[in-house]
Amino acid sequence: MPTIPETIAGILKSSPDALIVCHLGPDGDCLGGGLALALACEAVGVRATVGSADGVPEAYAVLPGASRIITAPPADTRFSVGVAVECSTLDRAGNFADALQRSRTLINIDHHLSNAGYGNIVYWDTSAAAVGEQVHEILGAMGVPLTAAIAQCLLTAIVTDTGSFRFPNTTPKTLRLAADLMDLGASVHAVVERVYETRTPGSLRLTGAALRELTLSADGRIAWTVVTPEMLQKTGALTEDTTGLVGMLRQIRGVKVALLFELTPAGVRVGIRSRDAVRSNVIAETFGGGGHKGAAGFTAQGELDDVIARTLAEAEKELRAHA
Amino acid sequence: MPTIPETIAGILKSSPDALIVCHLGPDGDCLGGGLALALACEAVGVRATVGSADGVPEAYAVLPGASRIITAPPADTRFSVGVAVECSTLDRAGNFADALQRSRTLINIDHHLSNAGYGNIVYWDTSAAAVGEQVHEILGAMGVPLTAAIAQCLLTAIVTDTGSFRFPNTTPKTLRLAADLMDLGASVHAVVERVYETRTPGSLRLTGAALRELTLSADGRIAWTVVTPEMLQKTGALTEDTTGLVGMLRQIRGVKVALLFELTPAGVRVGIRSRDAVRSNVIAETFGGGGHKGAAGFTAQGELDDVIARTLAEAEKELRAHA
Numbered sequence: 287m288p289t290i291p292e293t294i295a296g297i298l299k300s301s302p303d304a305l306i307v308c309h310l311g312p313d314g315d316c317l318g319g320g321l322a323l324a325l326a327c328e329a330v331g332v333r334a335t336v337g338s339a340d341g342v343p344e345a346y347a348v349l350p351g352a353s354r355i356i357t358a359p360p361a362d363t364r365f366s367v368g369v370a371v372e373c374s375t376l377d378r379a380g381n382f383a384d385a386l387q388r389s390r391t392l393i394n395i396d397h398h399l400s401n402a403g404y405g406n407i408v409y410w411d412t413s414a415a416a417v418g419e420q421v422h423e424i425l426g427a428m429g430v431p432l433t434a435a436i437a438q439c440l441l442t443a444i445v446t447d448t449g450s451f452r453f454p455n456t457t458p459k460t461l462r463l464a465a466d467l468m469d470l471g472a473s474v475h476a477v478v479e480r481v482y483e484t485r486t487p488g489s490l491r492l493t494g495a496a497l498r499e500l501t502l503s504a505d506g507r508i509a510w511t512v513v514t515p516e517m518l519q520k521t522g523a524l525t526e527d528t529t530g531l532v533g534m535l536r537q538i539r540g541v542k543v544a545l546l547f548e549l550t551p552a553g554v555r556v557g558i559r560s561r562d563a564v565r566s567n568v569i570a571e572t573f574g575g576g577g578h579k580g581a582a583g584f585t586a587q588g589e590l591d592d593v594i595a596r597t598l599a600e601a602e603k604e605l606r607a608h609a
Numbered sequence: 610m611p612t613i614p615e616t617i618a619g620i621l622k623s624s625p626d627a628l629i630v631c632h633l634g635p636d637g638d639c640l641g642g643g644l645a646l647a648l649a650c651e652a653v654g655v656r657a658t659v660g661s662a663d664g665v666p667e668a669y670a671v672l673p674g675a676s677r678i679i680t681a682p683p684a685d686t687r688f689s690v691g692v693a694v695e696c697s698t699l700d701r702a703g704n705f706a707d708a709l710q711r712s713r714t715l716i717n718i719d720h721h722l723s724n725a726g727y728g729n730i731v732y733w734d735t736s737a738a739a740v741g742e743q744v745h746e747i748l749g750a751m752g753v754p755l756t757a758a759i760a761q762c763l764l765t766a767i768v769t770d771t772g773s774f775r776f777p778n779t780t781p782k783t784l785r786l787a788a789d790l791m792d793l794g795a796s797v798h799a800v801v802e803r804v805y806e807t808r809t810p811g812s813l814r815l816t817g818a819a820l821r822e823l824t825l826s827a828d829g830r831i832a833w834t835v836v837t838p839e840m841l842q843k844t845g846a847l848t849e850d851t852t853g854l855v856g857m858l859r860q861i862r863g864v865k866v867a868l869l870f871e872l873t874p875a876g877v878r879v880g881i882r883s884r885d886a887v888r889s890n891v892i893a894e895t896f897g898g899g900g901h902k903g904a905a906g907f908t909a910q911g912e913l914d915d916v917i918a919r920t921l922a923e924a925e926k927e928l929r930a931h932a
C-alpha cells in the first residue's frame with residue numbers, strides 16, 4: 287500500500303493542473319512549502335497555481351516563484367487538484383476556500399494539532415517541524431530532483447517554523463534535512479537576513495518603549511506591557527512592528543504567561559505567550575479568541591484598564607490550574 | 610602523518626593530567642568545548658582540571674561538570690598538558706595564563722581569525738563554526754565514546770556560537786553534527802531555554818531603554834546607542850545584561866555597522882557588529898581591540914561623546930572602504 291506522500295505524488299503527477307493555497311497571514315512555512323510543491327509540479331508537467339489571499343510579506347518576496355503568487359482565484363476555473371497548505375480549516379484559505387472545495391481532489395497538508403481533517407486526502411503529521419518537511423517527503427515520492435530553488439523554499443519553511451531550530455519541534459531529521467538543503471545551495475543565513483534582520487528603526491524604538499515599561503504580576507509569573515497609538519506615532523512604528531514583542535516578555539526567567547495589550551481602532555488586541563503547562567489558547571478562548579497552547583490571542587472591546595484587569599484575572603486562573 | 614586532532618589526541622592520552630582553560634568572559638563555546646574535552650580526558654584516565662578565571666555564567670551552570678570549574682590555578686602545580694580553549698592570545702586565559710605557559714606541552718585550540726599562534730601545538734580552524742566542532746574532532750581521534758553529557762556540552766558550544774544556526778558560520782557539517790548530538794540525547798531546546806529565555810526583567814527594561822534611544826548615522830548605515838550606569842541603576846539591570854543589544858541594532862534594514870557604547874568604570878566599552886563586507890575587527894583594531902569580521906569590540910579612555918565621535922569616524926572610514 288502506498289504511503290500518503292506516495293498517494294499524493296501519484297495524484298499530482300497524473301493531474302493536468304493544481305491549485306496550491308497558503309493560509310491567511312502567510313508565513314515562511316506555507317509559502318516555502320507551497321512554492322516548493324509548485325516548482326516540483328512544474329518539473330513533471332503539472333500546471334501549478336499558487337494562491338495566498340493575504341499576498342506575500344516582504345521578507346518572503348525573494349522566494350523563487352513568489353512573484354507569481356495570486357491573491358484571488360481565477361474565475362470559473364475548476365482545478366483538478368487543490369492543495370491546502372497548513373490550513374487547519376478550509377476557512378484559513380480565505381477567498382481561495384471555494385476554489386479548493388470545488389477542485390476534483392482536495393489534499394490537506396498540515397502539521398498543526400488542530401487540523402480539522404477536511405479533504406479527500408489528509409496528510410497530517412504533527413511530528414513534522416514544518417509543512418516543508420512533509421512537502422519534502424512528497425517531492426521524494428514524486429522523484430523530482432531537488433534544485434537550488436526548491437531547496438531554498440524548503441529551507442525557508444523549516445527555518446521559519448522552527449525559529450531557526452530553536453523550538454522543541456526541531457528533530458535530528460530536521461537538522462539533517464536542513465544540511466542536505468544547504469548542500470543543494472540553500473542558505474539558512476539568507477532566510478535569517480530577510481526574516482529576522484530587516485527591521486525598521488521605528489520597530490526597534492517601539493520595542494524599546496514597550497519593554498522599558500513592562501510590568502510583572504502574579505509574583506513574577508506574568509509579564510505584560512502596552513502599546514498605544516501614541517507610541518506608534520512617537521517611534522514611527524507600524525502596527526505590525528509589535529511582532530515578536532510578546533515573545534520577548536516570555537524570555538524572562540520565571541514568567542509563565544506574557545501578555546501584550548495593543549490599543550487599536552478595532553479594540554484592545556491581546557497577544558498571549560505561555561510556557562510549560564500553561565495554555566495560552568484557554569485564556570484566549572474565554573474572550574472568544576484562539577490559538578495554540580504556547581501562543582494565542584483575542585481582541586476585546588472596552589476600556590484598556592478593564593481589559594487588562596480581566597485578562598490578568600483569567601491568566602491567574604489558568605496559572606492556578608496548570609503551574 | 611597524523612592530523613592535528615590526532616596529534617592532540619595522542620598527547621592527551623599519554624599524559625597524566627591536563628589543565629583546560631576557558632577565555633575571560635566565558636561563553637557557551639569555550640565552556641562546552643572545554644568541559645567536553647575534560648570528560649573525554651577522564652574517560653581515558655587523564656586527570657582533567659578546567660579553569661575559567663571569570664567563573665561560569667548562570668546559563669551554563671547546568672553543563673555537565675560545570676560545578677568543578679575552578680577560577681584560579683592551584684599553586685605550585687605544573688601540568689603535563691595545558692589546553693587554551695578559544696583564547697586568541699594567552700592573556701585571554703586571565704589568571705590561568707602562567708599555569709598554561711608553564712605546562713610541559715601547551716595546546717592552543719581556536720577558530721578565531723585573530724589567534725596569535727602561541728603554544729606547542731596550534732589547532733586553528735577558522736572554518737569551524739565553534740571550538741566545539743574542533744573538540745569533536747579531537748574526541749573522535751581519541752576514540753572516546755560520546756556520552757549524553759559530552760553531547761550536551763558540544764551541542765551547547767555549537768548552538769551558542771552559531772546563534773542557534775543563524776550565523777553564516779553554520780555549515781551542513783555543523784547541522785549534521787548537531788543532529789548526531791541530539792541522537793545521543795542532547796537538546797537544542799534545553800540550551801535555548803537556558804541561554805535565551807532566562808532574562809531578568811531588568812535586562813529587558815534596559816534593552817528597552819537603550820533601543821528607544823537608538824540613533825542612526827551615515828545615512829542609516831550605522832545604528833548606535835548608549836548604556837550608562839544611571840540606566841543600569843534605573844532599570845535594575847547588570848553590566849552583563851547588555852549582551853545581545855548591539856546585535857539587535859544590526860537587525861535594522863540597511864544597517865551595516867551597529868555600535869553599543871557602555872560607560873563603565875574601566876572606560877567606554879564599545880561593542881561592534883557588522884554585516885556584509887564591513888569588518889568589525891578592523892574598526893576595533895584601530896582602538897587596540899579585536900574580534901571577528903562580524904563582531905568585535907574595544908575599551909577606550911576618554912569622554913563618552915569623544916569616543917562616540919571617533920568610533921563613528923572609523924566606522925565611516927570602513928564603510929567607505931567596504932560597502
